[in-house]
Amino acid sequence: xLYPMEKGxxxxxxxxxxxxxxxxxxxxxxxxxxxxxIQATTxxxxxxxxxxxxxxxLNNKVVRLPEGKFRYRLVRNFDEILSLLDETEKGPKTxxxxxxxxxxxxLNSNLDQAPDEANFxxxxxxxxxxxxxxxxxxxxxHFWNHLCGHAASFTDLVADNIDQLEGIxxxxxxxxxxxxxxLLDTQNGKRILVDIKHMSVTSREEYYALLDNDPAxxxxxxxxxxxAANGLISAKNPVAGGSAIxxxxxxxxxxxxxxxxxxxAKSKGIFGLQLDERRVANKATLKNTKSSVKRSKIMHxxxxxxxxQVQHIVEVLDAEGLFAWDCIAIGSDFDGIIDPLNAFxxxxxxxxxxxxxxxxxxxxxxKAQLTLAKNNIDAxxxxxxxxxxxxMEFLRANFK
Numbered sequence: 266x267l268y269p270m271e272k273g274x275x276x277x278x279x280x281x282x283x284x285x286x287x288x289x290x291x292x293x294x295x296x297x298x299x300x301x302x303i304q305a306t307t308x309x310x311x312x313x314x315x316x317x318x319x320x321x322x323l324n325n326k327v328v329r330l331p332e333g334k335f336r337y338r339l340v341r342n343f344d345e346i347l348s349l350l351d352e353t354e355k356g357p358k359t360x361x362x363x364x365x366x367x368x369x370x371x372l373n374s375n376l377d378q379a380p381d382e383a384n385f386x387x388x389x390x391x392x393x394x395x396x397x398x399x400x401x402x403x404x405x406x407h408f409w410n411h412l413c414g415h416a417a418s419f420t421d422l423v424a425d426n427i428d429q430l431e432g433i434x435x436x437x438x439x440x441x442x443x444x445x446x447x448l449l450d451t452q453n454g455k456r457i458l459v460d461i462k463h464m465s466v467t468s469r470e471e472y473y474a475l476l477d478n479d480p481a482x483x484x485x486x487x488x489x490x491x492x493a494a495n496g497l498i499s500a501k502n503p504v505a506g507g508s509a510i511x512x513x514x515x516x517x518x519x520x521x522x523x524x525x526x527x528x529x530a531k532s533k534g535i536f537g538l539q540l541d542e543r544r545v546a547n548k549a550t551l552k553n554t555k556s557s558v559k560r561s562k563i564m565h566x567x568x569x570x571x572x573x574q575v576q577h578i579v580e581v582l583d584a585e586g587l588f589a590w591d592c593i594a595i596g597s598d599f600d601g602i603i604d605p606l607n608a609f610x611x612x613x614x615x616x617x618x619x620x621x622x623x624x625x626x627x628x629x630x631x632k633a634q635l636t637l638a639k640n641n642i643d644a645x646x647x648x649x650x651x652x653x654x655x656x657m658e659f660l661r662a663n664f665k
Contacts, residue, residue, distance in 0.1 A: 368406025393454030495520035537596015
């Protein structure tokens, strides 16, 4: 995820410069020099290009460690991933890196002036001509970017001190619509898929309408890279429904409604579940979640919070007569500012998460009353899909 960090984190309601920088560094861990640079920046696009160049510097370079030889490679399509799988059996262990962009404020080259449409679109053309262009880009992030409204994303102390109000919950701007069209266009480079996470409900609905009304977009999959279900039927009917555990979920509208989950599945899209405790469950559920001093029990109780997300999505899709297991993946958000599920703090714990999810899946499927016969699959197949297969199949279909 390429991300020019937004100035709004460090230009906020806190009056003391020292306290503002101290708390900003505490939240983000990026250091005072970087905070000073962000506060002074007027060019997000330059920051984006520098980050891209940083990744290119060690692209395909073999590094020797006590455990063996390793490298990462920036890949351009799914075929390159397949070839790396073959090479890894004989050569260095290789990480295939696929780029996304977290927020298209990144297109803004001059923050001190009114948005320049020609400049935004020129910068997007530049991205689409990179050697390894991003597969996915989020239109919105935490702050107003002149493209679309964003959803409220901060809570508690952070929400009290960081101002998200400008542009919040508004819809697509004329410039935002042009950026969307250029992202999805295949005439000026490969299509860049739109990550709908962080978009306001209004912006999301306008994006859906754009896809519905233009035959050129009939095959565009909907993408949520790091999200959660909110357990509510729809924005127009915001009551809990779709599953017995719907009331335990976080009903914030940065999370996704049942009708949106159905849209994502029907579009052959992907829903990456983030591992942020504050997003996957509401405060009452978190408070009532059992605790223990034993790590294995902590992992059991906390992984159940994520399993409830899976269960809700599956029951919503099954009731709609859809195959329910092919659009759910892990979208951890470990590179974001999150509060991970307790005991699952980093990617190092993902194998344990898979083990505990399989336990929950097994217990659920023993008693499940899913409508479609094809939705009654084995627990190990469920976990294989969530942890790997669904993501790989999505890449096979869309990363060309």
